[in-house]
Amino acid sequence: MPRERFQRQSLGVMYNTMKEARVLLVGAGGIGCELLKDLVKSGFGEIHIIDLDTIDLSNLNRQFLFRHEHIKKSKALVAKEVAQKFDPRAKLIAHHANIKDEQYNVEWFSGFKIVFNALDNIDARRHVNRMCLAADVPLIESGTTGFNGNVQVIKKGKTACYDCKPKQIPKSFPVCTVRSTPSQPIHTIVWAKSYLLPELFGVSEDQVAEVDSSTDSENAEEIKKLKEESQQLRKLRESMSSDDFAQQVFDQVFRKDVERLLSMEDYWKNKKAPTPLSYEIFATGAETVDASISKTDQRIWTIPETFVVFKDSLTRLSKRLAEERAQAEKTGLPEPVIEFDKDDDDTLDFVTAAANLWSAAFAIEPKSKFDTKQMAGNIIPAIATTNAMIAALCVLQAYKVMKGEFGRTREIFLQKANMVGDSSDLPNPECTVCSRTMVRVQIDLDKATVKDLVETLKKDLGYNTEFNVNIDAPQVIIYDYMEAEDDEEAAETRLGMKLSEFEVKAGTSLIVQDDEGDEPRVDLQLFVENKKSEERDAPALKIIRKDDAKIEIPRKARKPAPVTNGIDAIETSTEDQAPAAAGNKRKRALEDDATGTPAKKIQQAKSGQKGDAIELDDDGEDEGAIVLD
Numbered sequence: 001m002p003r004e005r006f007q008r009q010s011l012g013v014m015y016n017t018m019k020e021a022r023v024l025l026v027g028a029g030g031i032g033c034e035l036l037k038d039l040v041k042s043g044f045g046e047i048h049i050i051d052l053d054t055i056d057l058s059n060l061n062r063q064f065l066f067r068h069e070h071i072k073k074s075k076a077l078v079a080k081e082v083a084q085k086f087d088p089r090a091k092l093i094a095h096h097a098n099i100k101d102e103q104y105n106v107e108w109f110s111g112f113k114i115v116f117n118a119l120d121n122i123d124a125r126r127h128v129n130r131m132c133l134a135a136d137v138p139l140i141e142s143g144t145t146g147f148n149g150n151v152q153v154i155k156k157g158k159t160a161c162y163d164c165k166p167k168q169i170p171k172s173f174p175v176c177t178v179r180s181t182p183s184q185p186i187h188t189i190v191w192a193k194s195y196l197l198p199e200l201f202g203v204s205e206d207q208v209a210e211v212d213s214s215t216d217s218e219n220a221e222e223i224k225k226l227k228e229e230s231q232q233l234r235k236l237r238e239s240m241s242s243d244d245f246a247q248q249v250f251d252q253v254f255r256k257d258v259e260r261l262l263s264m265e266d267y268w269k270n271k272k273a274p275t276p277l278s279y280e281i282f283a284t285g286a287e288t289v290d291a292s293i294s295k296t297d298q299r300i301w302t303i304p305e306t307f308v309v310f311k312d313s314l315t316r317l318s319k320r321l322a323e324e325r326a327q328a329e330k331t332g333l334p335e336p337v338i339e340f341d342k343d344d345d346d347t348l349d350f351v352t353a354a355a356n357l358w359s360a361a362f363a364i365e366p367k368s369k370f371d372t373k374q375m376a377g378n379i380i381p382a383i384a385t386t387n388a389m390i391a392a393l394c395v396l397q398a399y400k401v402m403k404g405e406f407g408r409t410r411e412i413f414l415q416k417a418n419m420v421g422d423s424s425d426l427p428n429p430e431c432t433v434c435s436r437t438m439v440r441v442q443i444d445l446d447k448a449t450v451k452d453l454v455e456t457l458k459k460d461l462g463y464n465t466e467f468n469v470n471i472d473a474p475q476v477i478i479y480d481y482m483e484a485e486d487d488e489e490a491a492e493t494r495l496g497m498k499l500s501e502f503e504v505k506a507g508t509s510l511i512v513q514d515d516e517g518d519e520p521r522v523d524l525q526l527f528v529e530n531k532k533s534e535e536r537d538a539p540a541l542k543i544i545r546k547d548d549a550k551i552e553i554p555r556k557a558r559k560p561a562p563v564t565n566g567i568d569a570i571e572t573s574t575e576d577q578a579p580a581a582a583g584n585k586r587k588r589a590l591e592d593d594a595t596g597t598p599a600k601k602i603q604q605a606k607s608g609q610k611g612d613a614i615e616l617d618d619d620g621e622d623e624g625a626i627v628l629d
């Protein structure tokens with residue numbers, strides 16, 4: 001078979017290693033479909049694919065393993081079936097599940113040679129990052145937005161982890177800009193999506209991340225007024241079933257609230273003042289417009305069309321909420337809410353129409369339903385070719401990982417047509433995630449007490465008396481060594497409590513924080529597994545040691561003393577300082593772009609400095625691996 005011959009030629013001795021390797025692919029979406037094809041075609045022996053989702057019509061344009069007849073079926077199962085045809089000898093195993101499920105514990109992760117992340121959310125990425133660090137399995141992390149993408153190799157102790165660099169927080173807009181002085185279409189879209197829709201049908205603006213309601217001395221007065229207006233709007237919810245509900249809402253937000261703004265003359269000295277809208281005037285031109293105009297999504301609606309869609313979508317949403325409320329009352333479910341969803345036409349029609357009316361009041365250009373969908377959904381169209389390139393780059397990095405050449409792995413950034421590969425960063429010693437020591441612990445949760453845990457930490461891991469134990473998230477104190485000093489009786493009671501009383505269960509992470517002397521140990525993360533002890537006298541807790549190796553928990557690196565006027569405030573010896581090499585590596589990550597690409601690397605990509613080309617060169621005759629530099 002010619003393909004196999006070429007593979008042998010290009011992989012050399014690695015060919016057989018790959019045939020035996022067991023790898024995990026997390027996510028069978030845009031990157032995942034491409035990556036699965038690449039992994040099968042590259043000859044990886046056993047590939048596990050996990051995805052919690054089912055196939056949607058909107059996936060078909062780029063997730064090429066899926067066809068129309070697969071809609072609503074499991075992504076993982078269909079991906080496996082289709083990719084199997086590329087090589088019937090490959091062992092493919094599909095899991096239609098969430099990677100955060102309890103059964104996918106550290107032990108399960110330990111069974112893989114490499115894990116590939118092809119996910120679409122930070123939460124799952126962070127979880128896999130932690131599991132791979134705990135299991136000491138290399139992770140190849142990847143992501144794309146539009147024409148941009150990146151690949152990062154993560155290996156405990158050798159390279160930076162996913163959390164070593166701060167991640168960009170989603171952009172938010174100050175409440176005063178959105179509600180009092182909008183000047184761009186995005187402001188009015190955010191207003192409709194994150195203020196008007198939630199105030200009428202969902203949670204309040206205070207709880208929406210896209211709107212920043214924090215006050216300072218300059219805006220405190222205005223925010224107070226805006227809060228009063230929100231309350232008035234919330235009151236209107238009571239008349240949701242009345243015939244003139246749309247008129248009441250329109251009058252309140254597009255007339256009264258705008259009139260109030262207009263009365264603040266100082267506001268408009270240097271800005272164009274808004275115009276309050278009149279329901280009667282808008283209604284006059286609208287009699288002949290059919291509500292089905294909302295289906296037109298590419299062209300900007302006229303004012304009468306916008307008015308009709310506003311009224312019609314408001315009625316649709318009101319009816320829906322009334323039905324859901326009646327249902328919830330019957331079944332005792334909590335009060336329902338309607339949230340914005342770009343694929344839900346009722347909410348999208350409402351946001352488009354309301355945003356364009358708000359724009360009309362402020363003389364801002366209106367937007368089509370299609371454009372509003374992109375902007376409100378923060379959608380950057382996914383590009384199939386970007387996914388394909390990133391998937392291929394993941395495999396090229398995987399070759400180096402297979403050879404254990406972590407020093408030669410590259411962090412790769414794709415910026416439109418420009419690609420840059422820079423050597424992987426070293427771990428950030430101040431990273432609260434990868435600087436921890438991570439250990440598995442088997443606990444008989446029917447038996448184990450806080451005392452058992454405390455004693456095991458002292459006996460098996462060398463802890464002294466001064467340490468605390470918490471559940472990671474949500475934070476719950478399990479043991480606090482200071483308690484004994486404050487209240488001996490309470491401390492005794494706590495020691496006798498079972499860990500299960502604190503809701504410790506399989507999958508829980510426990511964090512042990514050392515407080516001993518000047519040089520405490522780094523934090524210890526214990527990954528809990530529930531295991532019944534078979535013999536009666538067997539210990540209720542067992543620390544799992546890889547190959548029976550002794551577990552050493554390193555001491556925290558002391559921070560270098562602060563520098564004042566060029567003179568060290570406290571004299572420090574060189575041994576006291578944090579590892580220099582790692583420190584040098586952490587100089588960047590100041591401002592990251594939407595893909596989380598550090599600013600420095602983008603600059604390089606743009607200016608075409610170091611490493612702006614990807615070279616595929618032959619890395620020695622017998623090994624024949626493709627090297628990316």
Ligand SMILES: Nc1ncnc2c1ncn2[C@@H]1O[C@H](COP(=O)(O)OP(=O)(O)OP(=O)(O)O)[C@@H](O)[C@H]1O
Pocket residue numbers: 026027028029030031032050051052053058059075097098099100118119120121124382
């Ligand atoms: N916790 C998780 N466990 C398993 N799979 C996950 C988890 N979180 C996300 N995924 C999967 O990761 C994949 C990411 O793929 P992609 O970025 O192409 O998103 P998508 O949902 O397919 O597309 P879009 O968001 O553009 O509609 C999805 O198939 C998603 O179901």
Ligand SMILES: [Zn+2]
Pocket residue numbers: 160161162163164165427428431432433434435
């Ligand atoms: Zn880290």
